Amino acid sequence: MDLDFSPEELAFRDEVRAFIAEAYDDDMRARMAQSKNGYLDKESQVRWLKKLHEKGWIAPDWPVEYGGTGWSLGKKYVFDMEMALAGAPSTSNMGLKMCAPVVMAFGTDEQKQQHLPKILSTDVWWCQGYSEPGSGSDLASLALKAERDGDHYVLNGSKTWTTLAQWADWMFCLVRTSNEDIRQKGISFLLIDMKTPGISIRPIPTLDGPVEGEQEINETFFDNVRVPVANRIGKEGEGWTYAKYLLQFERGNAYAPGLQNQLRKVRKIASLERSDRGGSMMGDPDFRRKLSEVEIKVEALNATELRIFAGRANGEAMGAVSSMLKLEGSQMQQAITELALEAAGLYAQPFVRDTWAELNGETNAFRAGPDYAATVAPQYFNYRKTSIYAGSNEIQHNIMAKMVLGL
Incomplete structure (x- = not known):
């Protein structure tokens, strides 16, 4: 096992540093220096991600066929290391690092064509619908109900701690489609357009003093929200499997x-x-x-x-x-x-x-x-x-x- 960086990786490190010096402009640096939670306002965050996309570096973990860089794990580590050492904004882990791997692994061809290009270009912002009031870390106890009605599911319930939901165009969400003796069996994985009627968002004030541009977490409510069955990832009742797969990328x-x-x-x-x-x-x-x-x-x-x-x-x-x-x-x-x-x-x-x-x-x-x-x-x-x-x-x-x- 060799823990030293190769000459190629060291040369790449210099390239990353040069990119950061040019692309990470003074306005973004000033805002990050005063950020309370590591996020920029949406406009600045998207501007940074667009620069990474133009460089072809926005998705180091993606396969090349979907727009990934094809880097070795060593290069990926160097890239992440230099970004962190520079205090640069992170790439949002919701769409790029969490939802996209699940869509690639378990989504249909139509779902891949619909969502992956827009995630890559940062034209669509995603949020995560996992936690619920009263569930805590016992995610399998989630209760957001999704009842089948023809070609749609009808959702009623809520999610909490929804990070940056106020920015989101779409949500990847765990819902309960049935009640089984083993709770994990009744969970399904849906992709939800946040513009769908019946969805409302309420900010959760936090001790760090959220202000405009830095509001972080929210409650999200679903009142008879109709979601096409075509937006389900994989099979009904197997969402727990996809959720565990996703958590590897979050952790x-x-x-x-x-x-x-x-x-x-x-x-x-x-x-x-x-x-x-x-x-x-x-x-x-x-x-x-x-x-x-x-x-x-x-x-x-x-x-x-x-x-x-x-x-x-x-x-x-x-x-x-x-x-x-x-x-x-x-x-x-x-x-x-x-x-x-x-x-x-x-x-x-x-x-x-x-x-x-x-x-x-x-x-x-x-x-x-x-x-x-x-x-x-x-x-x-x-x-x-x-x-x-x-x-x-x-x-x-x-x-x-x-x-x-x-x-």
């Missing part, structure tokens, strides 16, 4: 490069802010110890990810490893936001909600303290979600116990 990501970028920001803050001892926070032995402990864990995660992706290059399946990466990555994300909050000290307390006010031309915008302080508390609050979404930490532990340890 099996490289975390370490992004974490390293976040650690650099913490070091910058700690070098500028004063501790109770009078010197900089970086000079405080207790803070430095906690920072070093997190850095060691991030380096260990980085080595693990390199080992895993090297194995994948040799044909090894991801499997339960995706749960391990998601678990450790989530814990490190939270730990780093806690360090940033401690380093910023009193400047984290004036909770300014609209940190984009100046960027949007508002002359009366005022921010207490340095620019970097405005996002510290909101990011800390926002990242409380990482140990819950895509399956809680407890769920990930259960998956690893069952699939790796055989318990």
